[in-house]
Amino acid sequence: MFSLTSLMFVAFTLFSIGIAGVISRKNIFVIYMSLELMLNAVNLMFVGLSRYFHTMDGQVIAMMVIAVSAAEAALFLSLVVLLYKRKGTLDADIFVKLSQKREHK
Amino acid sequence: MIDVIFVILSLSAILSAFFMIYAKEPMNSAFSFIVTLLSLAGLFALLSASFIFLVQIIVYAGAIITLILLIIMFLNIKEESLPKEPHKLKYILISIVFIIPIDIALLKAIATLPKANMALLNNNFGTVKALGMLLYKNWLFPFELVSVLLIISLIGAIVFAKRKI
Numbered sequence: 714m715f716s717l718t719s720l721m722f723v724a725f726t727l728f729s730i731g732i733a734g735v736i737s738r739k740n741i742f743v744i745y746m747s748l749e750l751m752l753n754a755v756n757l758m759f760v761g762l763s764r765y766f767h768t769m770d771g772q773v774i775a776m777m778v779i780a781v782s783a784a785e786a787a788l789f790l791s792l793v794v795l796l797y798k799r800k801g802t803l804d805a806d807i808f809v810k811l812s813q814k815r816e817h818k
Numbered sequence: 819m820i821d822v823i824f825v826i827l828s829l830s831a832i833l834s835a836f837f838m839i840y841a842k843e844p845m846n847s848a849f850s851f852i853v854t855l856l857s858l859a860g861l862f863a864l865l866s867a868s869f870i871f872l873v874q875i876i877v878y879a880g881a882i883i884t885l886i887l888l889i890i891m892f893l894n895i896k897e898e899s900l901p902k903e904p905h906k907l908k909y910i911l912i913s914i915v916f917i918i919p920i921d922i923a924l925l926k927a928i929a930t931l932p933k934a935n936m937a938l939l940n941n942n943f944g945t946v947k948a949l950g951m952l953l954y955k956n957w958l959f960p961f962e963l964v965s966v967l968l969i970i971s972l973i974g975a976i977v978f979a980k981r982k983i
Contacts, residue, residue, distance in 0.1 A: 715824045721928045723828040723861070727835055727854075729917040734839035737909035739901040742844035742890065746851050749882065750835055753858050756870070764865045765934055772867050772949055773957050779870075779877050780964045784971035786882045790889045791978040797893050803844070804901035 720761040727754035741796075741805045745789055752782045824864060831857035839910060842903075844895070848886050855879050867944040 727750060734747030756775040763771025793803075800807050834853035841847045859874040942948045953961055 725921045730835045733913040736913040787975045791975045
């Protein structure tokens with residue numbers, strides 16, 4: 714059976730990849746999927762620690778994190794559709810200007 | 819045997835996660851994100867969290883990724899509407915260099931935990947029945963709060979989708 718440290722190494726690596734994606738990319742879909750990846754890495758930590766401490770509360774919290782990320786998916790993607798209709802681009806830097814005019818075509 | 823499966827699943831999760839933040843097209847990112855999610859579902863199954871394994875496959879790989887793919891197809895993205903990122907790999911490597919010391923510090927903190935036996939104590943660890951009993955006994959109020967949150971996000975998505983806000 715693998716140790717807790719190796720499991721945490723995988724979880725931290727996935728979380729770091731998520732942070733790197735949020736920092737360094739401009740495509741808003743990739744930013745969103747990096748956010749989801751960070752939530753998944755936290756889920757992996759919760760489930761691994763619940764196995765370590767022999768209690769199932771961590772799995773309940775992981776299930777709630779999944780529910781919150783499902784709610785986030787609906788809102789975030791409807792916002793992306795709205796902004797893409799207004800601005801016509803997927804660049805996250807363009808969204809700092811939240812005007813109503815269609816400037817960037 | 820479990821260790822071999824663990825290494826394979828971890829490697830596929832990490833490699834496909836890296837390809838996800840590196841790919842140019844959002845469709846390629848979404849498909850490699852599916853591989854990451856399924857590998858993580860396998861890791862949950864190795865940790866004997868069978869209900870989380872099912873929920874991960876159904877909700878993430880079934881619902882959220884399908885929603886992302888549907889939105890990508892619905893938006894009909896052209897080549898010129900993708901952002902130009904010529905120094906993408908450089909930025910990714912720089913941010914990884916800044917994150918690695920934090921990871922090392924956290925891993926050292928984890929390694930000082932006492933070596934507990936990761937083997938199972940009883941047979942119904944992580945099954946649907948045990949998790950449901952725990953959820954409705956100790957976690958009832960957070961569970962109801964999550965349902966309120968889902969209704970609020972449903973209303974919010976409908977409001978965003980209306981033509982005039």
